[in-house]
Amino acid sequence: MKQRAKSFKDADDPYRSGERMGHFIGIAYDKCCGCKLCELSCSMLRSGKGISSPALSRIRVLRREPQGLDIPMVCLHCEDPPCMVCPADAMSQDQRGVVMINDDKCIGCKQCLLACPFGAISFNPEKGKVFKCDLCNGAPLCVRICNVAHPADKVLTYQKPEMFEKSIRTRAFERIANSVMQSRVELASKVKG
Amino acid sequence: MSKSDLDAIIRKEKLDGLIGKTHMMILEQVSQVDKQPQEIFDIVKGKHEVSSFTQVLRAIDQLKRISCVTVTGEKTTTLGSSDFGSKTEPTYKISELGRTLLNDLKK
Amino acid sequence: MELYGWAGKILRVDLSKETFKTQPLPTDMMTSLIGGRGFNSKILYDEVAPGTDPLGPDNKLIFGTGPVTGTIVSTSGRFTVTAKSPTTDAFGDANAGGHWGGELKWAGYDVIVFEGAAKKPVFLWIDDDQIELRNAEHIWGLDYFKTTEEVQKDVGDMDISVAGIGPAGERLVYTSCVMNEYTRAAAKCGMGAVMGSKRLKAIAVRGTKGVKVAKPGELFKIVEEYIEILKREDRWFYENFSKYGTPMFVDQYQQLGALPTRNWRETCYEEAEKVGVGPFYKKYVKKKRACQSCPYHCSPYFTIDEGRFAGTWDDGTEYEATGGFSSKVGCGDLEVALVGGAWCDKFGLDYINCADTIAWAFECYNEGILTKEDTDGLDLKWGNADAVLECIRRMAYKEGKFGELLALGSRKAGRKVGKGAEYYSITIKGQQMGMMDPRVFHAWGFAYGVSTRGGDHLRSHAVCEYMFTPEEMEKYVGSRKAADRFGFEGKGKLIFWTENIRALNDSIENCKYFFRGSPRLWTEYPHKVLSAVTGLDWTYEMTFAAGQRINLIERAYNAREGLGRKDDYLPERFYKELVPTGPTKGASFPREQYDKILDEYYEMRGVDKKTGYPKKEKLLELGLADIAADLEKRRKLG
Numbered sequence: 041m042k043q044r045a046k047s048f049k050d051a052d053d054p055y056r057s058g059e060r061m062g063h064f065i066g067i068a069y070d071k072c073c074g075c076k077l078c079e080l081s082c083s084m085l086r087s088g089k090g091i092s093s094p095a096l097s098r099i100r101v102l103r104r105e106p107q108g109l110d111i112p113m114v115c116l117h118c119e120d121p122p123c124m125v126c127p128a129d130a131m132s133q134d135q136r137g138v139v140m141i142n143d144d145k146c147i148g149c150k151q152c153l154l155a156c157p158f159g160a161i162s163f164n165p166e167k168g169k170v171f172k173c174d175l176c177n178g179a180p181l182c183v184r185i186c187n188v189a190h191p192a193d194k195v196l197t198y199q200k201p202e203m204f205e206k207s208i209r210t211r212a213f214e215r216i217a218n219s220v221m222q223s224r225v226e227l228a229s230k231v232k233g
Numbered sequence: 234m235s236k237s238d239l240d241a242i243i244r245k246e247k248l249d250g251l252i253g254k255t256h257m258m259i260l261e262q263v264s265q266v267d268k269q270p271q272e273i274f275d276i277v278k279g280k281h282e283v284s285s286f287t288q289v290l291r292a293i294d295q296l297k298r299i300s301c302v303t304v305t306g307e308k309t310t311t312l313g314s315s316d317f318g319s320k321t322e323p324t325y326k327i328s329e330l331g332r333t334l335l336n337d338l339k340k
Numbered sequence: 341m342e343l344y345g346w347a348g349k350i351l352r353v354d355l356s357k358e359t360f361k362t363q364p365l366p367t368d369m370m371t372s373l374i375g376g377r378g379f380n381s382k383i384l385y386d387e388v389a390p391g392t393d394p395l396g397p398d399n400k401l402i403f404g405t406g407p408v409t410g411t412i413v414s415t416s417g418r419f420t421v422t423a424k425s426p427t428t429d430a431f432g433d434a435n436a437g438g439h440w441g442g443e444l445k446w447a448g449y450d451v452i453v454f455e456g457a458a459k460k461p462v463f464l465w466i467d468d469d470q471i472e473l474r475n476a477e478h479i480w481g482l483d484y485f486k487t488t489e490e491v492q493k494d495v496g497d498m499d500i501s502v503a504g505i506g507p508a509g510e511r512l513v514y515t516s517c518v519m520n521e522y523t524r525a526a527a528k529c530g531m532g533a534v535m536g537s538k539r540l541k542a543i544a545v546r547g548t549k550g551v552k553v554a555k556p557g558e559l560f561k562i563v564e565e566y567i568e569i570l571k572r573e574d575r576w577f578y579e580n581f582s583k584y585g586t587p588m589f590v591d592q593y594q595q596l597g598a599l600p601t602r603n604w605r606e607t608c609y610e611e612a613e614k615v616g617v618g619p620f621y622k623k624y625v626k627k628k629r630a631c632q633s634c635p636y637h638c639s640p641y642f643t644i645d646e647g648r649f650a651g652t653w654d655d656g657t658e659y660e661a662t663g664g665f666s667s668k669v670g671c672g673d674l675e676v677a678l679v680g681g682a683w684c685d686k687f688g689l690d691y692i693n694c695a696d697t698i699a700w701a702f703e704c705y706n707e708g709i710l711t712k713e714d715t716d717g718l719d720l721k722w723g724n725a726d727a728v729l730e731c732i733r734r735m736a737y738k739e740g741k742f743g744e745l746l747a748l749g750s751r752k753a754g755r756k757v758g759k760g761a762e763y764y765s766i767t768i769k770g771q772q773m774g775m776m777d778p779r780v781f782h783a784w785g786f787a788y789g790v791s792t793r794g795g796d797h798l799r800s801h802a803v804c805e806y807m808f809t810p811e812e813m814e815k816y817v818g819s820r821k822a823a824d825r826f827g828f829e830g831k832g833k834l835i836f837w838t839e840n841i842r843a844l845n846d847s848i849e850n851c852k853y854f855f856r857g858s859p860r861l862w863t864e865y866p867h868k869v870l871s872a873v874t875g876l877d878w879t880y881e882m883t884f885a886a887g888q889r890i891n892l893i894e895r896a897y898n899a900r901e902g903l904g905r906k907d908d909y910l911p912e913r914f915y916k917e918l919v920p921t922g923p924t925k926g927a928s929f930p931r932e933q934y935d936k937i938l939d940e941y942y943e944m945r946g947v948d949k950k951t952g953y954p955k956k957e958k959l960l961e962l963g964l965a966d967i968a969a970d971l972e973k974r975r976k977l978g
Binding site for chain 1: 410411412414439442446485498499521522523547548549550551552553554555556557559560563564567568571582626627628629630631632633634635637639641643653655
């Protein structure tokens with residue numbers, strides 16, 4: 041596992057050297073229904089103790105009933121992660137771009153937690169260390185259970201760099217295409233009428 | 234496909250002991266002419282304890298799972314029952330395996 | 341020994357003394373009653389004596405969760421609220437979805453028992469091990485939506501879960517309920533009034549400890565496997581329900597000729613198309629939301645963006661609002677029905693109890709039993725949708741003498757008015773009915789009569805009567821004839837079977853919608869998930885026995901309160917009147933047939949055919965010797 045340089049300026053350009061970064065979990069923010077299967081699967085299978093608890097989950101869904109909002113929030117494995125501020129060398133990033141915490145090195149200072157603009161890092165008071173999404177070594181459980189339970193909605197998807205722009209663009213295209221076709225129908229009926 | 238192939242498919246789908254008169258009536262209805270669930274229900278309702286549309290819908294699904302009927306198209310529906318937002322229902326037709334099953338059920 | 345699933349803790353809150361204590365959850369309760377409704381019903385039997393005033397300090401308000409609550413087990417965020425009911429004057433409970441149940445488990449509690457009554461309004465704040473009764477005088481009087489906001493502000497966290505009451509519960513309105521997550525309701529049996537009588541405004545919870553799962557890997561596999569089975573074996577329901585939620589029943593029951601119309605007089609409504617899923621989803625629904633761990637996301641979140649109701653929002657809008665405030669009260673205005681539902685959520689009123697009571701008032705008015713003088717000037721002619729909204733508001737706030745009358749619920753209001761008004765109170769044991777007409781589903785219809793909490797379709801939720809193929813009915817229930825909804829055979833047997841499994845659903849705390857068309861879900865899921873979560877070896881037989889046990893405890897409670905066979909009947913309307921119009925025109929439920937089914941059911945349930953009291957042999961067989969002894973002492977043993 042390669043250690044990413046603390047500053048992008050200092051590093052060799054990963055794309056030039058053939059490395060492909062950019063793996064992350066894609067989120068369709070308008071489709072999440074707030075069921076928390078992702079939170080409870082993650083905590084139960086990844087917290088190490090078989091405990092089902094949102095507080096131990098690396099993905100969190102924030103819900104706001106009056107606005108009908110359910111927003112999954114999880115580490116986006118930034119290309120230039122602010123959480124690399126770690127003074128103990130516990131934070132690193134691999135070839136896929138997955139940002140990971142080395143539990144043995146973590147001193148629980150919480151600087152990374154404060155630095156993250158997405159609130160994606162959590163603190164486990166029992167262990168005295170931080171934790172966050174590590175993409176489950178390439179097969180994220182949250183993505184799996186979400187797609188089993190809600191296959192039609194494609195809320196969470198495992199994204200690789202060659203896929204993610206295309207999938208967002210395709211979704212936007214579908215919305216626009218529907219609206220164009222709808223306007224044809226309305227126009228046709230107005231002309232006939 | 235033989236009767237033993239059919240039995241294997243039924244077992245795989247955990248439908249052993251669950252294919253009977255309801256399915257026989259449905260297979261008869263789609264053995265000559267393609268039909269939609271609504272039409273089938275209108276004919277079979279009141280026979281052999283079939284009294285609700287959803288019973289026919291689920292039985293057709295079961296026949297589809299064991300490859301005894303196939304979807305051949307769509308027809309307009311007056312009840313809109315398969316999907317409340319839709320104006321059409323699929324039409325079904327018996328398959329070869331379905332003919333084997335029908336013969337077996339008639340015995 | 342390590343405890344998995346259950347937290348192992350009962351929290352007792354004495355509101356009179358403002359003290360708390362925690363007790364360990366007895367092991368025998370876990371294995372014989374499982375959780376949720378099972379725990380609550382036994383505690384109620386043991387601690388709330390017959391003759392207790394439901395709105396007095398001696399009643400207890402019990403909130404219960406199950407061993408799988410708060411895990412990935414499908415639909416496992418639910419909880420049950422139990423107390424002696426002011427509507428039935430006997431057993432009462434209510435069940436809700438959302439997320440509150442899970443949050444309570446994550447905080448480390450299985451059950452909360454509220455005793456006594458606070459001198460001033462309070463709310464309970466549970467933050468893991470920290471428990472506090474906080475002053476609620478500044479929020480008493482607020483609607484439930486505002487209450488949630490203010491409690492979250494008070495505690496400083498918008499992500500906490502808040503269960504509470506609105507103005508209706510505060511005013512002890514009999515049709516009031518306990519709400520959670522803004523729009524979920526523990527709706528039946530007047531639990532809101534009991535909470536209001538204790539001056540308990542809300543229960544706010546934050547839980548970070550979590551639920552321990554014995555076999556996490558196995559549980560994950562089982563949960564995935566059974567979601568796949570649901571999608572495969574109950575495909576039609578899975579697809580439609582995920583898309584539309586319960587509002588689809590307006591359309592479906594209209595087709596089936598089962599839609600309660602004009603106070604249960606008719607079973608199909610000429611304007612049903614205006615209030616079905618078509619118009620609702622086209623113009624108003626913006627997104628679908630879900631309860632904890634649910635694969636369906638059945639809840640429609642809607643907003644009304646223009647017109648006189650612009651600004652209205654609601655979530656989890658149910659058929660009991662879109663149909664209840666339309667066809668049931670003879671009005672075809674979708675927006676009024678949606679606003680009616682939103683107001684019920686704000687004021688803390690049960691959709692069903694509220695709609696049924698309004699329907700009663702409308703029919704009495706149209707039959708000349710109630711006059712404009714009685715209705716404080718409201719014109720309740722069929723079709724006057726605005727009057728429906730007025731009724732909801734006046735009921736919630738007990739406004740005027742008509743508001744006070746409506747707040748009694750249709751049974752007590754009917755008795756008060758007299759002059760034949762009672763015939764139009766469509767209630768059983770005082771509790772209003774929901775869902776569909778008994779004349780066109782003879783098993784499910786029969787079940788309303790024997791439900792332990794009064795008029796209720798969920799005690800049996802016998803949707804299998806129209807979802808199971810006759811072959812499935814034969815294999816799993818033991819009666820092919822039970823699949824014919826217009827027949828009368830095998831119905832007692834079917835209801836005995838469904839009631840046991842539904843009691844089980846209410847105890848592990850699972851949503852009944854997960855168990856619909858696929859018999860494998862009904863018979864395999866509960867004991868498999870219980871085993872994987874608790875680490876104990878549960879079997880179908882053990883869970884089925886627990887279901888029987890719970891039903892019989894509740895029947896025993898009712899017997900102690902003076903209820904018996906005479907109270908296990910449907911409203912006269914369903915025996916006397918034939919369905920007048922529509923696809924099921926002519927359908928009936930003759931009383932003699934009902935009696936036969938009742939006898940068949942009593943036989944299986946272990947109930948004395950003459951009195952309706954539980955029989956000693958059955959109680960002993962189920963390990964309820966203490967209840968048998970108690971009933972015998974009171975001469976209520978069958």
